[in-house]
Amino acid sequence: MHHVVLDRWSRGESALHRRDARAKTIVVLIFLIALATAQRAFLPLSLCYLGILAATIVAAGLPLGAALKRAAVVLPFTAVFVAISLAAGEPMRAAALVGKSYLSALAVLVLVSTTPLPELLRGLERMGVPRYLLMVAQFLYRYLFVISEEAQHMRAALQTKSGTLRRALWDRGKFAAAGGALGVLFARSYAHAEGIHQAMLARGFRGHFLTLSGRSFGRADVFFVAAALVIVAGARAAVEAWI
């Protein structure tokens, strides 16, 4: 599963993995904004940025082909709009859509593949995102695997009992059964939440999540952000000046 693979990649050891999560977040935002606001010279710029990202992936010790492939999940959606743009006589827009959507997805993939999600969330909190929201996301991620497995068991059970879900829309009985199965999954999830709550109380929880101290922003991180800014903005300026 996709998130399992990324989770594994995120626990690697490289200079990039060791950077502060906030630094990496800022760098990705710089990249995304530089990409999003670009208005011309899409083809050369996309190639240039693709090269930068590929170099980053290799430097982080991640498998290049696999990473490039995983970011392609955005392409089917884009293919439709590319076709429309070409039909409407707007090849530049078609190029822009492909380049921007794919490279943005790839950049985010690199971020999450070099930073374990909980660390990323903690970094976001230190950048001002509400803690409550991030704690919910943290728990969501933690229990994603648990609940998905239960969902898969239910789905298998449902299929053995009533054939595939394919005709479910037209068969009220199967639809109700599917709804019932999801209802049971819902109730089980609720039961998990109660169990977790009890476990938290049993270990003295009184309403606030206290954390172990995280890493602090070092000189390497400052250098990293500065270098990234120069490279990303510089590449774009160079490409646009040259074309």
Next chain:
Amino acid sequence: MHIPDGYLATPVWATLDVAAAPAVGYLARRAQKGLEQSSVPLLGVMGAFVFAAQMINFPVAAGTSSHLVGAALLAYALGPAAAGVVLTAILAVQALVFQDGGILALGANVINMAIAGMLAGYLPYWLLGAGRWRRQAIFLGGFLSLLTSGVLAMGELILSGVPMPGVVIRFSLGVFLVSAVLEGAITLAIMQALTAIHPELLRQPQSDGRRALGWIGVGAIILAVAGVAMASAYPDGIERLADATGIASHATTLLRTPLADYQLGTLGSAWLRKAGAGLAGISLIYGALLVGGKWLARKRGA
């Protein structure tokens, strides 16, 4: 329906990010107050549930398939503020971990699904969930939540200049309608199962006075959604109407000055007129939901 990065024009995604940030902050504060402190695991696990449920695909037509979005269901179980927080967390995890939906576009996706779609789904249940029309209200909630999110997303894409010929829009709307019916049906099926086995897990819809505003809200949503849908699908008809009433020219002037320097500069004025109509429709939806949402918040605080 998750808009990736690279589709929205800079003024669109930037504005929506700026709009979404305080809204999410507000929802987080409200959710914390409304539930106990220890609600974090509940919200997290419910988010995981929706995620897991979304992995189960229900085939729709011709190779496309749909899945539960869950905005309405979450609102019925947790209340709108907590549901908004959970949905935002889901969207954030989807964007980060699954690259489903962009990061710069997160504000747009949050507004479309976690806020507007969620509120559109909650209002019917809030108004009718306690009475004879409970099942219909639940279905309508699921239906409206999906349709609202879809239409808003489409409107934002059109506004950003993504080419959308009428036939594509009509097809998309068709898919949205089918998915919305599906969402209504699945939501209803789950709610019926829960009402039978674990009714205590659901919020009680309040039935008290001052519901006129809520009805206006629902009415406005339906009108606005229908309006934007029609404007997008049959732009020429709307254009004629807009020309006749003079709205479009005003919208055009408004749009031309601040936005002309950006990507929209390369597009023709005909498109701007259509966009003006679309923008008016979107504003109406936002307005209706803002009114509905504020009113709900006041009710809760009372």
Next chain:
Amino acid sequence: MQPLVEVRDLRYRYDDGTVALDGVDFQLFAGETVAVLGANGSGKTTFVLHLNGLLLGQGSVTVCGVPVQPATLAQVRQKVGLVFQDSDNQLFMPTVLEDVAFGPLNLGLDAEQARTRALDALGAVGMAHVSAKAPYHLSAGEKKRVAIAGILAMNPEILVLDEPTTFLDPPGQNALVELLDELPQAKILVTHDVDCARALASRAVFFEKGKIAGEGSVPEVVARFSWDRTSLHRQASSRL
């Protein structure tokens, strides 16, 4: 000698009116391990949830001389460490280290002290090498050990374990029993696993319909309530 845990006439009723506990008397002394046996639904788990105040019923529950009441919950929860049946619910933090440090942080230790405590506790159960891992990567046996570490990190006097050998394979069960045998705290073991009870417990109580129907050594209680798998063994030997 004063009992570490003293329960007198404990009664508890669910919201829907069902009687879960119908007058339970119980004592636990230092150094003891007591097995709690009984059918599903007989009140075993409900009973142990009263020992750290997760449930509050009628009657009296006293832990290390402190009566279990809303005002004393923090104290009681430090003294009684409860290991739940579902390890996934117990390990809710993103990494093993953060989870084991959860208790110490809530007790008021600062980040550095909590980290040290957590690492020590992980070392005591042989899991220091997984401190940076995410819980879902661990096997059932490893999760159980980490859950125990999370409790040990709070320096409790009493360990309460609810069905600890569920989900463990035979080698895992052996390893767990070995570990528990080494820990000096007094223990209460809610279990269906009679072998586990026989290996660790000096005494057993048998729950039936919310009351303790009998007490004694593990073999005595097992024999008295036919709480073993004799028919299964008989069937097995008839195959040989």
